[in-house]
Amino acid sequence: MGSRGAALVTRHRRNVGLLVRFGVVGASGVVVNMLTLVVLRRYGPHFDDAVVALGSSGFNLRWYHVYSTIAFLVANLTNFQLNRTWTFKSNLAAPWWREYWPFLAVGLVGQVIGLALLTLLMHPDSAISLPRDVFDDSSGLRNRLYWSQLIVITVVTPLSFVLNKLWTFAAVRTARLGLLEERQDDDVRVE
Template identity: 65%
Template structure:
């Protein structure tokens, strides 16, 4: 049992710190995401109205798809800047635009997955739609779109963390010729 603890917590301490920082940044990003979503929902057309038909199908892009995407873009930019300067500390390794490209690409991949999940949660004929008798949009806490967006964020965040750690920020440091952080003295010992 001690070996497992050592392996999970001592040897991978830096990863746990990064994950914690990433999660804290993510929490602030959730607030940004939801604030933008609330403003768009209040100022724009009804979320379930069709925005663009998808011929030849009977399906349409809905306003909630656009609102979710705009909220994602605002939160993605917010999260990128905080992750760049605090979580992964890569601000001095490469130019902002060159680093934001992969981060945005990963974010868009997550957003596409999120839009599919959002559609499943919002569409009344979906087997996993959020119940309209409970989430009847009568108050902020009973708004289906907000809860659906939260579910999407919870599902997409772990994937985003792994891809950004492995690709976006690690690739930037490698391209800049920055060696990986060496393990701390004693970090590899198992306590024997």
């Protein structure tokens, strides 16, 4: 195998490792997200109650939208810190705020997509609404909000990984490319 092939294999292994670490951080984020959601559901208004009507559309901003967004913000912050220090190891490559704003922006894009999906899963007239006879909210395992939130997280996570790897934590990739170029320059000088 030539040097290009070896570099490709190394890059592939690194990407798989990043994906696995991102998944572990994501799993911890799911726990943080769901615990936040459980606390908000338990101590706040009923999650199906309307907060604001959205015109004559038949749709409303409901407490589950608010709860989902708060849970997202808490999990987003913990995921960012873990991804920054462990997954992408960018804490030495870029200032905290410089990476957090893109991470938050990526998360907010995912959250908007997630809120649309959450609405479709929760709204009784939606074609993909979770069946109320199965998810009757009689227990935590039969709670529509919890299952809807888990589905949303599962759908949005791959998009979040790709966007964060390519944009948010690009400083690490840029630093690695700079080191690789320096090494190649040094090799050329030695020859």
